[in-house]
Amino acid sequence: xxxxxxxxxxxxxxxxxxxxxxxxxxxxxxxxxxxxxxxxxxxxxxxxxxxxxxxxxxxxxxxxxxxxxxxxxxxxxxxxxxxxxxxxxxxxxxxxxxxxxxxxxxxxxxxxxxxxxxxxxxxxxxxxxxxxxxxxxxxxxxxxxxxxxxxxxxxxxxxxxxxxxxxxxxxxxxxxxxxxxxxxxxxxxxxxxxxxxxxxxxxxxxxxxxxxxxxxxxxxxxxxxxxxxxxxxxxxxxxxxxxxxxxxxxxxxxxxxxxxxxxxxxxxxxxxxxxxxxxxxxxxxxxxxxxxxxxxxxxxxxxxxxxxxxxxxxxxxxxxxxxxxxxxxxxxxxxxxxxxxxxxxxxxxxxxxxxxxxxxxxxxxxxxxxxxxxxxxxx
Numbered sequence: 001x002x003x004x005x006x007x008x009x010x011x012x013x014x015x016x017x018x019x020x021x022x023x024x025x026x027x028x029x030x031x032x033x034x035x036x037x038x039x040x041x042x043x044x045x046x047x048x049x050x051x052x053x054x055x056x057x058x059x060x061x062x063x064x065x066x067x068x069x070x071x072x073x074x075x076x077x078x079x080x081x082x083x084x085x086x087x088x089x090x091x092x093x094x095x096x097x098x099x100x101x102x103x104x105x106x107x108x109x110x111x112x113x114x115x116x117x118x119x120x121x122x123x124x125x126x127x128x129x130x131x132x133x134x135x136x137x138x139x140x141x142x143x144x145x146x147x148x149x150x151x152x153x154x155x156x157x158x159x160x161x162x163x164x165x166x167x168x169x170x171x172x173x174x175x176x177x178x179x180x181x182x183x184x185x186x187x188x189x190x191x192x193x194x195x196x197x198x199x200x201x202x203x204x205x206x207x208x209x210x211x212x213x214x215x216x217x218x219x220x221x222x223x224x225x226x227x228x229x230x231x232x233x234x235x236x237x238x239x240x241x242x243x244x245x246x247x248x249x250x251x252x253x254x255x256x257x258x259x260x261x262x263x264x265x266x267x268x269x270x271x272x273x274x275x276x277x278x279x280x281x282x283x284x285x286x287x288x289x290x291x292x293x294x295x296x297x298x299x300x301x302x303x304x305x306x307x308x309x310x311x312x313x314x315x316x317x318x319x320x321x322x323x324x325x326x327x328x329x330x331x332x333x334x335x336x337x338x339x340x341x342x343x344x345x346x347x348x349x350x351x352x353x354x355x356x357x358x359x360x361x362x363x364x365x366x367x368x369x370x371x372x373x374x375x376x377x378x379x
Contacts, residue, residue, distance in 0.1 A: 003043075003088060003093065004088060006041055006043065007046055007088070007093075008050070010050060010119070011048070011119035012118065012119050013037070013116055013118055013119065014034075014038070014039070014040040015041050015043065015119075016034075016040065016041070016042045016043070017043050017047060017048055018042060018043065018045075018046070019044070019045070019046075020044060020053065020054065020055040020056065022044060024065075024068075024069045024073055025110075027042065027044075027066070027096070028069050028073035028074055028108045028109065029108055029112075029121060030098075030121065031073075031078070031081065031096070031098050031106075032074055032112075032113070032121075033114040033116040033121035034098035034101075034116060035074070035078065035098060035099075035100070035101030035106040036104055036106050036115050036124070037100070037115060037116040038100045038368070039100040040116065041095055042095070042096040042098065043093055043095055043096075044093065044095075044096065045091060045092065045094055046093060052088055052093065054092050054093060055091075055093065055094050056092075062083065062085075063083040066081065066083050067079075072109065073108055074106060074108060075109065075111075076106065078101070081096060081097065081098055081099070082096070082097040083095075083096060084097065100317075104132045105124070105132035113129055113132065115128055127289065130289060131287065131290075134287070134289065134313075134329065140330060140331055141194060141329075142193065142195040142329075143187075143193055143194070143195065143332055144194055145187045145189070145191040145192070145193060145194075146191055146192045146196075146197045146208070147191065148191070148207075149191050149192040149197060149201075149207055150191060151176075151177065151180075151186075151190065153192060153197070153202060153203075153207075154180075154185075154200050154201060154202065155201065155236075156170075156171075158236070159180075159185075162200070162339070162340070165339060177190060180196070184196065184335075185199075194288055194330075195330065195332035195333045195336060196332075198211060198237050198333060199236050199237055199238065199333070199336045199340075201236065203234075203235070204235070204236060205234045205235075208291070209291070210292060210294045211288065212233060212234045212240060212294050212295070213232070213233040213240050213241075213243075213244050213279070213283075213295045213296075213297060214230070214231075214233075214294045214296045214297065215229070215232075215244055215247050215248075215299075216230045216296070216297070216298050216299070217298075217299040218299065219301075220300065220301060221300050221301055222300065223298065225300070229247075229251060231247060233247075237283045237284070237333070237337065240283065241276065241280055241283060244279055245272065245275055248275050248299065248304070249272065249275075251299055269360050269379060270360070271356070273352070274352070274356050277350070277352060277353055278353065278375055279297070279306065280337065280342050280343055281306075281308070281349060281350070281375075282295045282297075282306050282307075282308040282375075283295065283333075283337075284330060284333050284334055284337055284342075284343065285310075285328075285373075286309050286310050286330075287309050287329065287371075288330070290309040290310055290371065293371075293372075294309075295308050301379070302378060302379055303377060303378045304376075304379070305374060305375070305377075306375045306377075307369075307373075308372060308373045309371060310329070310372070310373060311368050311372075311373065312327075312368060313327045318367060321350050322351065322354050322366065323351060350366075353377070357377065357378065362377070362378040362379065363377075363378035
């Protein structure tokens with residue numbers, strides 16, 4: 001984006017203005033907040049109201065000054081921040097381009113973790129800090145305990161079938177609770193883990209109210225069109241995936257697009273494994289610490305959208321995912337679903353979807369929108 005456009009749009013989640021006399025501590029706070037988000041631009045020489053006051057380029061070595069801040073005031077230190085100079089209205093502006101951090105969470109030299117909220121930054125709350133650590137791989141939310149849950153919440157028949165895969169007879173197991181703790185279905189106190197609840201509980205939504213999939217089919221190309229079908233799929237993750245896949249298959253019988261004066265049927269273009277892969281990825285890799293959101297599946301005339309709560313974790317971006325690079329935000333869930341033969345843990349799923357779309361000449365868009373990861377599969 002042109003520097004004038006950045007200034008014109010004002011301060012927002014990706015742009016911060018600072019005057020030339022800004023202190024290093026203030027710049028460090030902004031850098032930390034952008035690193036903990038998705039990056040941004042700090043424009044030095046622009047007042048809060050957008051007035052271009054400029055900097056004295058010869059008053060200091062600005063690039064060295066910024067690099068010193070990144071080294072001495074940011075923890076862990078960063079070296080991939082870019083320092084650019086722009087000439088606007090006869091004034092020189094310093095643009096500090098901060099990338100999305102790959103070693104979250106970041107803090108300043110006063111041990112404060114900052115996040116970007118709109119056009120401001122603030123100290124991260126406990127839950128927000130938890131998400132930052134989760135994205136770093138230092139903490140896995142699916143291993144946390146579901147308070148007040150216990151053995152009676154488990155589906156014994158499903159456990160029996162699961163352990164049969166390993167030639168274990170769960171019904172005859174003398175120390176059932178110890179076994180469940182050892183495989184991460186329970187914690188040390190006998191409460192279910194998030195992962196154990198999502199895969200083996202009788203009714204996970206009793207405790208995890210929005211751990212479900214909402215499906216909606218629209219008679220048009222956006223959410224303002226007439227709603228033709230809406231369902232909420234609950235139960236364990238494998239049941240949710242199976243139910244939603246069946247519903248997608250049923251609705252594909254009627255999915256179509258307008259070509260000239262004719263309506264072309266688009267059903268049957270993709271094999272079931274494509275839709276299944278998108279649903280499995282959404283369920284396994286969603287951020288379950290975002291408790292107020294569900295996975296949402298929208299079907300339009302021209303595409304299917306799968307929206308999963310949570311941005312991509314550290315070191316992973318959209319382009320890497322297309323080539324099979326993966327990161328297990330919920331490694332225990334991945335383990336359970338792999339054992340249930342829903343995934344192979346080899347990173348082949350998304351490349352398979354990409355290839356299927358290319359072979360059919362269809363569009364495929366993968367993007368982060370707000371706090372969601374969105375896949376748009378064209379019909």
